[in-house]
Amino acid sequence: xxxxFEPIGLCRSPYTDKFGIPRQPRLVPAAEARxxxxxxxxxxxxxxxxxxxxxxxxxxxxxxxxxxxGWRPQVRPPRLGGRDKVGVFASRSPYRPNxxxxxxxxxxxxxxxxxxxxxxxxxxxxxxxxxxxDLKPYVPYADAIPEAEGGxxxxxxxxxxxxxxSEQARHQLAEQDADGRLRLxxxxxxxxxxxxxxxxxxxxxxxxEFVLQLHAREIHWRVDGDRAWVTSVxxxxxxxxxxxxx
Ligand code: SAH
Numbered sequence: 328x329x330x331x332f333e334p335i336g337l338c339r340s341p342y343t344d345k346f347g348i349p350r351q352p353r354l355v356p357a358a359e360a361r362x363x364x365x366x367x368x369x370x371x372x373x374x375x376x377x378x379x380x381x382x383x384x385x386x387x388x389x390x391x392x393x394x395x396x397g398w399r400p401q402v403r404p405p406r407l408g409g410r411d412k413v414g415v416f417a418s419r420s421p422y423r424p425n426x427x428x429x430x431x432x433x434x435x436x437x438x439x440x441x442x443x444x445x446x447x448x449x450x451x452x453x454x455x456x457x458x459x460x461d462l463k464p465y466v467p468y469a470d471a472i473p474e475a476e477g478g479x480x481x482x483x484x485x486x487x488x489x490x491x492x493s494e495q496a497r498h499q500l501a502e503q504d505a506d507g508r509l510r511l512x513x514x515x516x517x518x519x520x521x522x523x524x525x526x527x528x529x530x531x532x533x534x535x536e537f538v539l540q541l542h543a544r545e546i547h548w549r550v551d552g553d554r555a556w557v558t559s560v561x562x563x564x565x566x567x568x569x570x571x572x573x
Pocket of ligand 1: 345346348349350351352388389390391392393419420421427428429430431452453454456457458
């Protein structure tokens with residue numbers, strides 16, 4: 328059997344690079360995103376009734392690298408320090424036989440801008456440009472299982488770092504997000520607090536400087552014990568149109 332699916336929309340998110348994307352949805356609530364619907368799905372009638380649901384499931388394709396990379400029967404989840412292996416089907420790794428992602432996110436309604444229809448969401452863990460295959464309402468009585476066991480990922484990960492900003496970074500933030508529309512400061516704080524470094528980084532204690540990208544801006548930060556310092560926030564190099572401009 329062979330199936331062909333086309334995306335119903337594309338996700339526009341602050342995550343313009345894979346490094347920094349949280350490992351599950353809702354860990355970074357400041358991450359506001361949109362699903363821009365593609366024709367013929369860009370019609371309000373296809374969403375009638377969704378306003379009563381606070382959350383929805385997104386089904387999407389891990390389109391960056393994962394399609395070409397193929398899969399292995401075992402993976403090393405960052406949760407286990409990137410050391411211990413588990414079966415791919417016991418993991419949420421993006422590298423799987425069919426690289427399809429599943430995330431529950433908050434939804435904040437439809438928004439029409441001229442011809443374009445988009446659904447606003449928050450807390451997503453999707454790369455900017457991710458193709459969306461489907462979305463479905465989150466149905467609490469069926470989908471929430473309070474007694475469920477979470478295996479090696481039982482507890483919600485604790486924040487790893489207290490995040491501070493250098494004077495330069497604070498100035499740059501004030502310049503680049505003067506009206507707070509991008510929620511850039513909160514976003515940086517929440518992304519870095521949950522420690523986006525790969526699980527194996529504890530083997531390289533000498534490596535302390537990192538760069539990640541949010542809204543196409545390069546964010547430089549440094550690790551110092553339980554603290555992370557944001558040293559600078561650089562404006563986008565060229566207007567490549569990859570940032571969402573929410
Ligand atoms: N909640 C989803 C995703 C978990 S894996 C699920 O359980 O299926 C989360 C990781 O997916 C992120 O850290 C990011 O690196 C990766 N990711 C997100 N969007 C992606 C995309 N479009 N292509 C490849 N990897 C992606």
